[in-house]
Amino acid sequence: MTGFGPKMPPYSELAPGVRRIVAPNPSMMTGPGTNTYLFGDDEVAVLDPGPVIESHVEKIQQIADAPIRWILATHTHPDHSPAAALLAGETGAELLGMPAGEGPHQDATFEPDRVLEDGDELVTDEFVIAAVHTPGHASNHFCYRHAQTNWVFTGDHVIDGSTVVIDPPDGNMSHYLQSLRRVKDLGCDAIAPGHGEIINDPDRAIDWIIDHRLEREAKVAAALAANPNLTARELVPHVYTDVDKTLYGWAERSLLAHLLKLEDDGAAKCAAERWVGA
Ligand SMILES: [Zn+2]
Numbered sequence: 001m002t003g004f005g006p007k008m009p010p011y012s013e014l015a016p017g018v019r020r021i022v023a024p025n026p027s028m029m030t031g032p033g034t035n036t037y038l039f040g041d042d043e044v045a046v047l048d049p050g051p052v053i054e055s056h057v058e059k060i061q062q063i064a065d066a067p068i069r070w071i072l073a074t075h076t077h078p079d080h081s082p083a084a085a086l087l088a089g090e091t092g093a094e095l096l097g098m099p100a101g102e103g104p105h106q107d108a109t110f111e112p113d114r115v116l117e118d119g120d121e122l123v124t125d126e127f128v129i130a131a132v133h134t135p136g137h138a139s140n141h142f143c144y145r146h147a148q149t150n151w152v153f154t155g156d157h158v159i160d161g162s163t164v165v166i167d168p169p170d171g172n173m174s175h176y177l178q179s180l181r182r183v184k185d186l187g188c189d190a191i192a193p194g195h196g197e198i199i200n201d202p203d204r205a206i207d208w209i210i211d212h213r214l215e216r217e218a219k220v221a222a223a224l225a226a227n228p229n230l231t232a233r234e235l236v237p238h239v240y241t242d243v244d245k246t247l248y249g250w251a252e253r254s255l256l257a258h259l260l261k262l263e264d265d266g267a268a269k270c271a272a273e274r275w276v277g278a
Contacts, residue, residue, distance in 0.1 A: 010059065010063065011038075011059075011063045014192065014198060015148075015149045015151070016148075017039060017040055017041055017126055017127060017148065018037065018038070018039060018146065018149060018151070018192075019037065019038040019063065020035050020036070020037050020038075020192070021035075021036045021038070021056070021059060021060060021063060022034070022035060022036070023035075023036055023050035023051065023053060023056045023079075024053060024055070024056060025050065025051055025053065025079060029079070029165075030079050030195055031160070031161070031162065031195040031196050032195065032196065033050075033195070034048060034050040034051070034079045034080060034194060034195065035048065035193065035194055035195060035196075036048055036049055036056070036060060037153060037192065038060070038063065038064055039126075039129065039146065040066070040124060040126040040127055041066060041126065042066055042125070043066060043067055043069045043124060043125070043126070044064040044066050044067065044068045044069065044070075045068075045069065045070040045071070045072060045122060045124070045127075045129065046060055046064070046068055046070070046071045046072070046087065046093070047071075047072045047073075047074070047144060047153055048072070048073060048074055048080045048081065048155065048194060049071060049081070049083035049084050049086075049087050050079060050080065050082075050083050051078060051079055051082050051083060052082045052083050052086055053083065054086075056083065057083050057086055057087050057090070060087065061087075061090070061091070067091070068091040068093045069093055069094065069124075070093055070094050070096060070122060070124075071084045071087055071088055071093045071094070071095050071096070072096045072097060072122070072129070072142075072144060073095075073096075073097035073112075073142075074097075074141060074142055074143065074144070074153070074154070074155025074156065074157070074194060075097075075098075075137065075138040075140050075141040075155055075156065076097070076098075076099070076100035076106050076107040076108075076110045076138070076140060077105055077106070077107065077138060077156065078105060078106075078107055080107075080155060080156070080194065081097070081107045081109075081110040082107045082109055082110070084097075084109075084110055085110065094113045094114060095110070095111065095112045095113045095114070096112055096113070096114045096116055096122065096131075097110065097112045097115075097116055097140070097142065098112065098115055098116055098140035098142065099111060099112060099115065099140065100140065101138065101139045101140055101170045102169075102170065103169065103170050105167065106170070116131045116133075116142060117131070117133070118131065118132060119131065119132075127146060127147065127148050128146075128147040128148070129144050129145065129146055129147070130144065130145045131143075131144060132144070132145060132152070132182065132183065132186065133179075134154075134157045134179035134182060134183060135172060135175040135176075135179060136157065136166065136171065136172055136173070136175040136176025136177070136178070136179045136180070137155075137156045137157055137164050137165075137166060137171055137176060138156070138170055138171060139170050139171075139172070139175075141155060141156065141157055141179075142155070143155065143157055143183055145186060145188065149189065149190070150188050150189045150190075151188055151189060151190045151191065151192050151198075152183060152186055152188040152190075152191055152192070152202070153191075153192045153193075153194075154183065154191050154192065154193050154194065155193070155194040156194050156195070157176075157179060157180070157183065158180070158183065158191050158193055158199070158202075158205060158206060158209065159193040159194055159195045159196055160193045160196025160197050160198075160199055161196050162195075162196075163209065163212060163213075165250050165253055165254055166253070166254055166257040167250075167253040167254075167257070168253065168256050168257050168260055171253070171257055172257070172260070172261075173213070173217075173257040173258055173260065173261040174260075174261045174264050174265075176213070176257075177210060177213060177214075177261075180206050180209055180210055181206075181210070183202075183206060184202065184203060184206040184207075188202050189202075190202065191205060216239070216254075216258060217258050217261065217262065219239050220235070220239050220255065220258045220259065220262065221262060221267060221268075221277060223235055223239045224259075224262075224268060224275055224276065224277040226238070228275075228276045228277065229274045229275070229276060230274065230275060231273050231274055231275070232252055232255050232256045232259060232273070232275065233252050235255055235259075235275065236248050236251050236252050236255055239251075239255055239258075240255070259275055262277075266278060
């Protein structure tokens with residue numbers, strides 16, 4: 001993913017009352033950087049302020065150019081929510097989302113003032129945003145449907161041009177596939193992801209992800225049948241033949257997610273970390 005350069009504008013006006021600022025944290029895992037979205041012109045809600053980067057937090061406030069009343073997080077991974085506490089401290093904004101789950105790669109500093117549940121709405125004079133609980137990538141992941149555009153803001157549930165890591169136990173492949181179908185059923189007009197550009201054909205994008213995951217699952221099942229009694233780590237080269245070795249650590253996490261789903265489905269068994277088909 002490219003395009004993050006000196007010519008990049010400070011923000012993009014995507015639709016009336018919807019602006020995007022890209023955090024300066026580009027990487028292999030974050031693409032051009034984390035997308036921070038601003039809703040509203042007179043009173044602003046900020047979605048995913050990103051990691052703690054002071055220049056970015058200043059930019060959010062400059063570009064908002066109005067009181068920031070609400071800060072939403074899609075989930076509490078380190079590239080999405082850690083700036084929320086800082087921004088709330090500077091603005092007095094209310095934090096909305098779900099606290100961090102257990103385990104590594106979680107931002108425990110995110111302490112919501114309003115703990116969201118599926119279906120909760122943020123209703124303001126300018127916009128309505130509905131929270132859709134989408135566990136899978138993270139157990140506390142929410143997508144947000146913006147009523148005025150009929151766009152869904154998907155965080156790391158659906159991103160542009162890549163797949164996301166499902167890292168058990170907080171990540172769960174069965175839940176992830178269910179949550180993908182859930183978002184597809186919303187019938188939105190576009191997806192605004194946590195990384196990358198707007199996705200204008202949501203059905204096609206979601207179908208591609210589901211197909212890709214099920215193809216990978218089939219590869220895992222075939223590898224298990226051909227190579228019984230291997231550990232997840234030992235199975236990686238048999239399944240991720242298309243993935244660079246430097247990514248094997250993440251591939252192993254995703255592979256484990258697939259194995260656990262197969263176990264849930266009654267198609268695999270594990271004893272002493274060694275896996276066989278069932
Ligand atoms: Zn994430």
